[in-house]
Amino acid sequence: MKFNETDLTQLHEDLQTKKISAKELTKAAFDRIKETDDDVKAFITLNEDEALKRAEAIDNEGIAADKLLAGVPLAVKDNIVTKGLKTTAASKMLENFTPIYDATVIEKLNAQDFINVGKTNLDEFAMGGSTENSAFFTTHNPWDLTRVPGGSSGGSAAAVAAGDVIGALGTDTGGSIRMPSSYNNVVGLKPTYGRVSRWGAIAFGSSFDQIGWITNSVKNNALLTEIISGQDDHDMTSSDRQVPNWAANLNENTNVKGLRIAVPKEYLDEGIQPGVRAVINNALKHFEELGAIIDADVSMPHTKYGVPAYYILASSEASSNLQRYDGIRYGFRAPDAKTLEEVYVKSRTQGFGDEVKRRIMLGTFSLSAGFYDAYFNKAAKIRTLIAQDFANVLKDHDLIMGPTGANPAFEIGSEIADPKTMYMNDILTVPVNMAGLPAMSLPAGFDNGLPVGLHIIGKAFDEQTIYNAGYVFEQTTDFHKQMPRLGGQD
Template sequence: MLETRLEQLTACRAAALLRQGEISSVELTRAILERISAVDKKIHAYLNVTAERALTDARAADARLMAARRDGETPPPLLGVPMSIKDVISTRDVVTTAGSRMLENFTPVYDATVIEKLNAAGAHLIGKTNLDEFAMGSSTENSAFGVTRNPWALERVPGGSSGGSAAALAADEGIFALGTDTGGSVRQPASLTNTVGLRPSYGRVSRWGVIAFASSLDQVGPMTKDVRDAALILDVIAGVDPRDATTVDMPAPNYLAGLETGDLRLTGVRVGAPREYFVKGMAREVEAALRAALAHLETLGAEIHEISLPHTQYALPTYYLLAPAEASANLARYDGVKYGARADTPGDVWDVLRATRGRGFGAEVKRRIMLGTYALSAGYYDAYYLKAQKTRTLIKHDFDQAFNQVDVLVSAAAPTPAFRIGEKIDDPLQMYLADLFTLAQPLAGIPALCIPGGFGAGLPIGLQIMARAFDEAKMLRVAHAYEQTTDWHTRKPVL
């Protein structure tokens, strides 16, 4: 008998049990589907559960697993494991909405590269998860299809924009998930739900087939129940892709193997604590958790150094000029001609275009298109867009300097635990402040991950670990050591 319920398994453990023939993929897939039936009415993590197709895929996986055992072959690393995918990542023949009315009936005709890679590794789709429309938001309240609730406190948000993926894992409605992170959309929801979210270095993972938001910032990242799973999923999805010219041909080490040395000591590892990340407005329990985590890392042998990233306060305005500018260009494609919704309205082709976009996009998406259009418009380009691009140079330089002194940086992942649904929705600037700690890393192109780091008043608090670009292995090692010597990640919400 298993010591854990099937839906609670991590991807690594599930894959091992499947290989050994201890469990079948059909059993595992059914357990997830039953869990979704039991709790997703409360959570609304999924926009679409592909039950029938998932069971068909599971049966095929079981046949392959059996053949592999019979022939003494090693099956692909995720064979038989179901996956939950943020609904901004294209899945062939499965509706992909980006959380928008605009794409309510959009059925991709190809799979994103990350889906191809996960399928090749043996994983199969179980459903598409909820998100803020076009991945713009920090609470999942901007979804056109209803809010997702935080499994730890149903009246609170799960974070965003990958809130559906995070909530699905926190509620054991999935084994592992993918999210996307432009300004924190993988890490901030992980922080609010006691799960792991990893943003890879810009260029590490292909975005081909991912619906674009801000192209100089967007990355796809693993969302998982522990650090080993994040390493395994990154192993599968990392790598240069000829279809995405922004992927970088850099060697990717075997991240999972890097964690399997069994050594949890951090002797000689230099951990930087950036002083600018201790801000006014940070919740007291978050600061206490961060200080305790730093002390804990020290007991593992790490050296803690106070570091300065002097341009930290400029990350938020820089991000909220650059990301909307890029979004306004990317979202110009939604014209109701080639795909997507078209408004049925009298008038000429321009009237149809205005109505299509005015009605197809939600409030936050329109706000960002407007902000970006303004920042790029004649007469304001230099003052806003170019200014922000120059500030980005300073922010990147801060990190370059810091990583000359330390191996990783550690901060909180969000300034507060999960906030209440409705609390910030009418105040965009307050909502943007929820991303305060997760905006600078994408601007600099560096990887960062969020892991469970404690609780305050019953709500999860996340710890963020950052590393130099393309040095994911180092941050995974520190994250793994912290996780394996604490028990936060084993705690589950009561549903």
């Protein structure tokens, strides 16, 4: 069984009517993972024994009508803590860490009786855009096994694209849900900052991080995001705004007539690969044919400063968040350390990978005396200007659209040695995190057989308009129905 085209509502109905059992469904998920994962390498840890036991228990209890996820197999990015199930953040530092509590999003999913099939691979501590920075192995893109799946949620996106699960949780600090979704021809939404509790997500950049879903369809994404959203006493940045029933508004009456869509000139400039630009222009033309109003006469002038400002601010937060990994309280401890200083230095030297060390050093430097005003403070001001750019454009428009990335998935090993090039891949996604806005990537076409994602950005807490536009586009095109052949595509 492949989960690529599975509808969550229909699956729930089939489980309720016993057309299929939770155990059969869970076994089918593991059968598919075993069929694909030697090539794709999406999972760090599988939870097969516990998942099958849980599925059998759910079958015995019966599928409750009000539990949409009862008996449904889903995957979780391995930087979201799961009680009793190893959570590594793809780092040697946490290679053997088993949490004693669940993240808030996992608690909410457990209340729905979901089946956790396992933990997916990522760039170490979510720092990277290709999943090549994992301490364990590189995940491969199901569309072309010689190419990256994107990052840092590359394992989650690859698992969904390969048909292992309907959806997988990811985190997005600067595009880490949306870029892998674009590269893998799946749907990924970063909710508004504060919409979903971050409690239990291993922190990278606390004012940027957000948990969200990578799924096989827009409607499934809306259903799943609704379940994990809401205020949480453990997370002071979580919003107490009411969570809408987004999926209820996705039906045959949903349309984009009169929708005002802004296309900033910076989003389709010469830095965008021609094949990607052609795909996005065709998508925008399609929206226009559906009745939307396209406005390409807008500008986001501070976009070009987004990447340098982001990497100063996010790395500064990372240098603070990663202080806790000291070789004493928990995590890896260097076996050859003899003094307290050696415990700190050797544990971090041996426990962290090169990219994590690079960002710690960059962040520490930016926060140090004599450089704070020159770097951190200036980057914070740029963040405010970027947020103002979005506010100015969204004041007169409903959505902003453009490509998720400047290019399709690149070859494994082709950019990893050049951090600057890797960082610039995020130029279209990091500004959204700077402003805390919701944004989604969805399948929009192909460039030489490789998926291209359409990036849809909305106003704060207006995920509904994003879902509406994505749903209409999805229902009137067939890009999302194209499936990878695990290595090549005609």
